[in-house]
Amino acid sequence: MTFNIRPFDRVIRELCRLPGVGPKTAQRLALFLLRENQENNERLADAIRELKINIRFCKRCFNLSEDEICAVCNNPQRDQSMICVVEEPVDALAIERIGEFRGVYHVLHGVISPLDGSYPENIKIKELMERISDDGVEEVILATGANVDGDATALYIANLLRGRVKVTRIARGLPVGSQLDYADQGTLLKALEGRREF
Amino acid sequence: MRINHINITRFRNLHDFRLELSPGVNLFYGENGHGKTNLLESAALIVNGRTPRASRIHEVVPHDGDFAKWEIELNVEDVHNRVECVIERGNQKRLIVDGQARKKLPGHDKGVWALTFFPEDFKILTGEPFNRRRFLDEIILLTEPAYMRVLKSYKEAYAARNAMLKSRVTDGMSFEPYEEILSNLGIEMTSRRAKATEELQNILERLSQDEFGDEISIALEYKPSLESFVRAENPVEQLKEAYGKSRPRDMAIKRTMLGPHRDDFTSTFSDEDIRKFSSRGETRLSVVALIIAKYHILRQRWNLNPVILLDDIFSELDQTRRRKVLKALPKDCQLMITAVDRDLSKKWLEGMNDIAMFSVLDGKINRDE
Numbered sequence: 001m002t003f004n005i006r007p008f009d010r011v012i013r014e015l016c017r018l019p020g021v022g023p024k025t026a027q028r029l030a031l032f033l034l035r036e037n038q039e040n041n042e043r044l045a046d047a048i049r050e051l052k053i054n055i056r057f058c059k060r061c062f063n064l065s066e067d068e069i070c071a072v073c074n075n076p077q078r079d080q081s082m083i084c085v086v087e088e089p090v091d092a093l094a095i096e097r098i099g100e101f102r103g104v105y106h107v108l109h110g111v112i113s114p115l116d117g118s119y120p121e122n123i124k125i126k127e128l129m130e131r132i133s134d135d136g137v138e139e140v141i142l143a144t145g146a147n148v149d150g151d152a153t154a155l156y157i158a159n160l161l162r163g164r165v166k167v168t169r170i171a172r173g174l175p176v177g178s179q180l181d182y183a184d185q186g187t188l189l190k191a192l193e194g195r196r197e198f
Numbered sequence: 199m200r201i202n203h204i205n206i207t208r209f210r211n212l213h214d215f216r217l218e219l220s221p222g223v224n225l226f227y228g229e230n231g232h233g234k235t236n237l238l239e240s241a242a243l244i245v246n247g248r249t250p251r252a253s254r255i256h257e258v259v260p261h262d263g264d265f266a267k268w269e270i271e272l273n274v275e276d277v278h279n280r281v282e283c284v285i286e287r288g289n290q291k292r293l294i295v296d297g298q299a300r301k302k303l304p305g306h307d308k309g310v311w312a313l314t315f316f317p318e319d320f321k322i323l324t325g326e327p328f329n330r331r332r333f334l335d336e337i338i339l340l341t342e343p344a345y346m347r348v349l350k351s352y353k354e355a356y357a358a359r360n361a362m363l364k365s366r367v368t369d370g371m372s373f374e375p376y377e378e379i380l381s382n383l384g385i386e387m388t389s390r391r392a393k394a395t396e397e398l399q400n401i402l403e404r405l406s407q408d409e410f411g412d413e414i415s416i417a418l419e420y421k422p423s424l425e426s427f428v429r430a431e432n433p434v435e436q437l438k439e440a441y442g443k444s445r446p447r448d449m450a451i452k453r454t455m456l457g458p459h460r461d462d463f464t465s466t467f468s469d470e471d472i473r474k475f476s477s478r479g480e481t482r483l484s485v486v487a488l489i490i491a492k493y494h495i496l497r498q499r500w501n502l503n504p505v506i507l508l509d510d511i512f513s514e515l516d517q518t519r520r521r522k523v524l525k526a527l528p529k530d531c532q533l534m535i536t537a538v539d540r541d542l543s544k545k546w547l548e549g550m551n552d553i554a555m556f557s558v559l560d561g562k563i564n565r566d567e
Contacts, residue, residue, distance in 0.1 A: 112375070114361035120372055148354040148379060155375035186347035 008034070060131065062107040062124050064089050072096070072104055079103045081138040085128065085157065087111050087145060095143065103141070106131065111144060111153045120156060128157065132165060139166040146172045146190075199274040199309050200532035201241060201505055207267040210236040210258050211561040218565065222552025223533045226563065227540040234536035234558045238314070238507040240268050241534065244283050244293075245312040245505065247302055250319060259287050274309045311496065311504040313531075315489045315511055323472050323485055327462040334420075334463070337394045337492060341499040345390060352383040356454055364452045370442060377441035380457060381434045387458040388422045395420035395463055401491040409526035414519070416467055416484045423460040479514040483523065486511055490526050503531045510536050512546065520546060 008030060015026035033041055057063065058070035061083075065071070072078055082103030086092050092105040110123040120126075131137065140161055144150035158167045173191030174183055183191070205216045212233045226234045235251070236258075242249040243258070252258055258266045269282040281303065282294040293300045303310045321329040338345045359376040367373075399418050406415045427433045427440070437456075444456055465472045467480045476484070486508075496504065506528065512520050524546065527533065537543040540555065547553055555566040 112372075114358045114365060114367070114376075117365075119365070119367055148351050148358065151379060152355070152358065152375035155378055156371065159371060159374055185344035189344045189347070 057107075061092075061105045062109060062127065063092050063105050077102070081136060082141065083128075083131065083137055083139070084141040084143050085154075086143050087150070087153075091143065103139075108144070108153070111149045112156055113149045123153075125157060125160070129160060132161065137165050139168060142167065142169045199272060199311070199503060199505060201245075201534075202271040202273050202278065204237070204241060205269040206237075206240060206563075207269075208260055208263055209240045209266045209268045210260060212236050212240070212268075212563070213260070213561050215563050217556065217563060219532070219534070220552045220554035221532055222554075223535065223547055223550050224554050224556065225543050225547060226534065226536045226556045226558050227538065227543055228558030229538065232558045233561050233563070235316070235509050237558070237563060238316070238509050238534055238536060241270060241505065242312050242314050242507055244268075244270050244281050245272070245303065245310060246314070249314060250316050250321075255285060255291055256287060259285055272303075272310065309500070309502045311502065312507055313489060313493050313496075313504045314507045314509075315486060316509045319485050319489065320481060322488060323465050323481055327460075330463050331391075331458075331461050333488070334391045334394050334461075337398065337495060338390050340492070340496055342390075348383055348386055348390075352380065352387060352458070355379040355383065356457065356459060359454050360452070363449050363454070368449070370445070373442070373445060374438075377438055380454070381437040381441065384424055384437060384457045385428065385433045388424045388428050388461070391458065391461060392420050392422065392428070397495060398488070398491050401494045402487060405487055405490065405526055410487070410522050413468065414483065414522065415469070416465065416487050417469075419464045419466075421462045421464060423457055479516065479519065482511070482514050483519055486523055487526070490528075493528055493531075497528075503528070505534065506531045507534045508536070510538075512537055512543070524550075 011030045011033065012023070012026045015021055015029050016023060021029070033044075054066060055064055056066075056068075058065040058073055059068050060073045061070060063070050063072065067074070073080075079102045083106050084092075084095060084101060084103055085106045085108060086095070087108055087110065089107055092107055095101050095105075106124070106128050108123040108125065108128075110118050112118060112120055112123065128140075132140070140157070142154040142157060144153045154169055158169075161167050171194050172187070173194050174180070174187060180188065200221050201219050203216060203218050206212045207214065210233065226237060228234055239249050239251050239258070243252070243255075248255075260266065265284060265286045267282070267284045269280060272279045272281060280296055284292045284294070293302065295303070305311070322333045323330075335345070335349060355376050359373065359380065362373060362376065395418055402416050402418065406412065422428065424433075424437065427437045430436045440456060441454075448454055465484060467476045467484055470476060472481055472484055489508075493504065493506070496502065508527075511523060515523065535543075536558075540557070544553075544555065556563050557566060
């Protein structure tokens with residue numbers, strides 16, 4: 001559905017490429033932008049334009065970064081001997097938001113998933129191994145997803161690291177603040193299996 | 199639980215009637231093709247969410263219409279819920295509980311459950327092995343809903359290893375994670391299925407002793423694909439090793455051969471293999487016995503009374519066996535039964551409580567005066 005007004009349709013088409021945005025949403029967004037003042041739109045356009053120019057992946061951990069080495073890896077306060085391995089930058093962001101983790105990250109940019117054609121060489125596992133031989137790493141925390149692909153990726157890395165460093169896997173169980181009877185059975189079972197002495 | 203009434207607007211060939219059901223036995227009689235089975239299916243579809251009959255839910259939309267719509271009133275320990283189901287051609291099934299749209303009913307752990315027998319259930323004993331695996335898994339799921347996670351993860355890991363077998367990957371390191379997951383889950387599935395078979399077997403033996411009499415003995419034997427591993431000292435480790443060793447063979451055929459996805463169980467009637475030697479009547483009796491065993495397992499686990507829907511269980515059975523089946527049916531559950539002949543069925547049901555008879559004719563159902 002188009003209005004045959006070319007600049008407007010062009011914005012709709014471009015917005016449609018974004019994940020989670022369909023034609024309807026794109027239309028609404030385009031209309032919003034049309035009503036916005038020009039200055040705000042310029043800022044948005046600039047931000048998008050500079051995104052790819054100014055952001056790259058940290059050479060060490062492959063997280064998003066403005067510099068060659070990201071702020072986390074460069075921070076002398078962070079414990080370089082503890083690496084938390086995550087699937088995507090958003091996962092590192094989620095852990096960073098807690099504000100408690102003092103180690104550094106390693107972003108795999110995916111998981112092993114043969115059904116999707118993703119194998120160990122397609123994600124940043126080799127780079128993780130190189131880091132471990134260089135850095136004097138003591139512990140690797142595997143924080144991949146709690147599903148078959150996430151587990152398989154964690155197992156693969158754990159097998160590679162066996163005997164070289166301490167390898168841990170994040171626990172799974174109940175969300176904090178949740179009520180037991182709302183938890184699904186798989187989660188509840190895992191929480192029960194992972195119980196600790198009080 | 200029981201069903202107070204059923205209100206059919208359109209469902210397959212059924213249309214426009216309302217039935218008050220008896221809390222005891224409800225017998226639906228009529229010629230073939232007039233809609234007896236369809237009525238049981240309509241109840242099962244709402245209560246259980248599915249039946250072995252319609253493989254695609256839209257099959258219940260009448261050929262000459264655009265939608266199916268029907269309603270039942272559930273009574274679970276005197277709490278009444280009106281559940282309406284609407285299926286429009288090309289749309290998702292909609293459930294409306296007391297006027298509110300719902301994804302599904304609370305399920306058997308909350309007392310909502312129908313135990314069904316449809317002729318399609320013959321496949322459990324006479325069909326391909328996957329029917330038997332599914333039957334065992336259903337039994338386990340009834341008592342341990344969390345088993346679903348095991349089944350789902352196994353399926354995913356199995357598909358992943360198969361994808362890898364078809365790819366150019368050959369290094370053991372890449373296979374090992376999935377083989378470790380398959381080993382853990384495979385041993386877990388095998389031991390749960392073994393336990394479920396044993397439980398079924400115990401109940402079948404008790405049924406023979408108490409209800410069926412000695413000349414009817416039905417026995418099940420679980421045939422796990424991983425038989426040699428479950429008895430090993432460290433089954434998971436041994437299985438992992440076996441997966442490693444089987445890799446060249448599996449790569450050649452591009453499929454994982456080892457694991458509970460190849461399980462089966464054998465069944466015997468008076469020591470004869472049911473698939474090879476049993477008559478239709480004996481097979482029918484055995485399947486009904488399995489369904490009754492299912493009831494007992496549920497009863498033990500959740501202490502509830504499901505509605506029991508039995509489609510045409512009496513045909514092909516001789517008089518003695520018919521009587522035995524009737525004797526073995528749970529006494530404290532609401533029954534919905536179909537049969538062809540009114541007077542004969544009435545005679546068979548003699549001595550049972552609260553019997554209501556319904557005539558089924560050309561898509562209409564009426565309760566006898």
